[in-house]
Amino acid sequence: MGTLPLFLRLAGASLQGQARYPASALMLTVGQFLATGIEVVAVWALFHRFGDLGGWRLGEVAVFYGLVNCMFAIADALGRGFDVLGTEFLRTGHFDRLLLRPRPLTLQLMGHDLRISRLGRLMQGLMVLGFGTVQAGVDWRPETVGLALFALAGGTALFLGILVLQGTLAFWTTESLEVANVLTYGGVEAAQYPLAIYAAWFRRLLTFAVPLACVAYYPVLAILGRGDPLGAPGWVGWASPLAGFAFLGLSFMAWKAGVRRYTSTGS
Amino acid sequence: MNWRERLRPYRAAFAARFLQMLQYRSAALAGFATQCWWGGIKVMVLAAFYAGAQASAPMPLHQAITYTWLAQGLLALLPWTADPEVAQAVRTGAVAYDRLRPVDAYALWYARTTGWIAARVLPRLALMALFAAVLLPLAGWTDWAWRASAGAAAGLFALLSMGLALLVSASMVMLLNIATAAALNERGINALAVPVVIVLSGNLLPLALLPDAWQTLLLLQPLAALVDIPMRLYFGQLAGGQAWRGLGLQCFWLALFVGAGHAALGRTMRRLEIQGG
Numbered sequence: 074m075g076t077l078p079l080f081l082r083l084a085g086a087s088l089q090g091q092a093r094y095p096a097s098a099l100m101l102t103v104g105q106f107l108a109t110g111i112e113v114v115a116v117w118a119l120f121h122r123f124g125d126l127g128g129w130r131l132g133e134v135a136v137f138y139g140l141v142n143c144m145f146a147i148a149d150a151l152g153r154g155f156d157v158l159g160t161e162f163l164r165t166g167h168f169d170r171l172l173l174r175p176r177p178l179t180l181q182l183m184g185h186d187l188r189i190s191r192l193g194r195l196m197q198g199l200m201v202l203g204f205g206t207v208q209a210g211v212d213w214r215p216e217t218v219g220l221a222l223f224a225l226a227g228g229t230a231l232f233l234g235i236l237v238l239q240g241t242l243a244f245w246t247t248e249s250l251e252v253a254n255v256l257t258y259g260g261v262e263a264a265q266y267p268l269a270i271y272a273a274w275f276r277r278l279l280t281f282a283v284p285l286a287c288v289a290y291y292p293v294l295a296i297l298g299r300g301d302p303l304g305a306p307g308w309v310g311w312a313s314p315l316a317g318f319a320f321l322g323l324s325f326m327a328w329k330a331g332v333r334r335y336t337s338t339g340s
Numbered sequence: 341m342n343w344r345e346r347l348r349p350y351r352a353a354f355a356a357r358f359l360q361m362l363q364y365r366s367a368a369l370a371g372f373a374t375q376c377w378w379g380g381i382k383v384m385v386l387a388a389f390y391a392g393a394q395a396s397a398p399m400p401l402h403q404a405i406t407y408t409w410l411a412q413g414l415l416a417l418l419p420w421t422a423d424p425e426v427a428q429a430v431r432t433g434a435v436a437y438d439r440l441r442p443v444d445a446y447a448l449w450y451a452r453t454t455g456w457i458a459a460r461v462l463p464r465l466a467l468m469a470l471f472a473a474v475l476l477p478l479a480g481w482t483d484w485a486w487r488a489s490a491g492a493a494a495g496l497f498a499l500l501s502m503g504l505a506l507l508v509s510a511s512m513v514m515l516l517n518i519a520t521a522a523a524l525n526e527r528g529i530n531a532l533a534v535p536v537v538i539v540l541s542g543n544l545l546p547l548a549l550l551p552d553a554w555q556t557l558l559l560l561q562p563l564a565a566l567v568d569i570p571m572r573l574y575f576g577q578l579a580g581g582q583a584w585r586g587l588g589l590q591c592f593w594l595a596l597f598v599g600a601g602h603a604a605l606g607r608t609m610r611r612l613e614i615q616g617g
Contacts, residue, residue: 100531101531103531104530104531104532104534105531107531107532107534107535108531108534108535110535111535111538111539111544112544114539114544115544115545118545118549118550118551119385119386119389119545119549121551122389122395122397122549122550122551123389123390123392123393123394123395123397124392124393124394124395125392125394126388126389126392127388127391127392128392250370251367251370251371251374252370252373252374254374255373255374255377258374259374259377259378259381262378262381263381266385266388270384270385270388271384271388272384275380275384
């Protein structure tokens with residue numbers, strides 16, 4: 074079986090398993106929708122109180138916010154296997170079983186437990202994106218839609234890369250580390266506002282170390298048709314989402330080193 | 341039996357759970373790192389909004405920043421999940437042992453729950469104070485630091501109020517525990533409790549920054565007793581007679597939730613069927 078059909082079959086099996094408990098799946102989805110949607114309350118209340126954010130209007134921030142939440146929702150659904158690698162695979166010894174199968178490891182992990190509930194965050198992000206489109210008057214032309222999809226793919230790759238790194242760390246610690254939440258959930262929190270409002274050291278961190286700005290800030294500037302207040306040229310946003318794929322590539326290199334180091338713990 | 345003798349089992353239950361939870365040092369450190377990062381982002385966002393403010397805000401920026409650090413430090417105080425030990429006891433049938441003990445069931449669980457919360461809050465709060473109130477100013481970031489209270493009296497009131505907040509939080513977690521025991525499943529309740537608690541306690545944003553039209557309602561709802569009332573005392577926004585009224589409101593919620601929990605636990609326990617062998 075080829076790579077893609079295999080992935081689809083794994084994902085389908087996972088989804089069907091969750092569909093056996095429709096009430097539970099629905100409740101968890103609604104819970105995700107509400108829990109991830111509370112940030113909307115914060116953004117809205119702050120704009121209601123202060124009017125604008127250093128020249129940025131509510132509708133524009135909604136585009137950043139919506140796009141980043143969609144990226145993370147997809148990556149979070151695909152990366153669940155890496156997220157729980159320590160507790161569910163390494164400590165139990167189930168990882169050996171994956172190694173014995175003559176199919177790519179990363180593929181098996183991505184198809185493992187594709188959570189329906191992540192739709193909650195995805196829908197929330199899409200709704201905010203829709204709101205931002207109307208409020209900021211986003212002009213969706215073929216090239217801006219294409220750029221948004223490119224940025225979405227790059228951002229999904231970036232967040233997936235963070236989850237892969239989190240899984241890689243588990244080869245050393247044999248437990249799932251909460252610290253990675255700083256980059257996943259914390260990354261979403263940071264990238265849902267325009268980068269220009271942050272201090273310089275934080276901007277550099279989000280551009281060169283964990284390139285969130287490359288998948289969110291610069292492409293959205295191009296979509297909004299706004300110049301960068303910090304002076305980056307206009308073409309940057311059309312190319313910068315590539316940084317997300319580069320990050321994922323580096324993460325997989327670290328992952329390979331981790332797998333080589335792996336010794337079984339289970340029985 | 342005098343009252344000290346009578347309180348002994350509950351004190352022991354509190355101490356046992358407190359000391360047990362203190363063992364989870366790496367969890368506390370990981371939580372602390374996340375909260376520093378989170379607090380840092382929130383502080384930068386608030387500073388950006390304040391810098392371009394057209395209207396005057398109900399609290400100055402340095403108060404909003406102090407509020408943010410303290411709210412992050414008090415994150416584990418928030419009642420968004422039942423004590424996992426209770427859910428486990430109900431599922432495994434171990435709750436039968438608790439029923440056999442010659443003590444008040446509510447008070448026993450309450451003491452344990454308080455210990456569980458206190459042991460998770462105190463180390464994180466201490467670390468947060470060290471980071472935001474000591475290290476940040478030393479590093480020269482005075483503008484973004486956690487500032488001192490508005491005088492000694494305000495500080496004392498805030499300390500007292502945080503103690504009450506712990507007791508109120510435990511009484512709310514008890515209601516979640518009882519709901520868990522009745523439904524045998526905690527995930528659904530937790531999923532719905534989290535967003536409500538984050539917004540209404542003041543963890544998301546200082547309640548004073550939410551729209552003016554909501555302010556009276558926000559102050560009079562029970563979750564304000566957890567973070568917002570202690571913070572208002574800390575800043576001296578509630579002073580003198582109003583300070584006592586703030587503490588009185590916390591006591592009112594405490595009495596209400598303890599009473600409701602006590603009654604609900606009695607009813608649940610009469611209907612509980614012990615499973616397992």
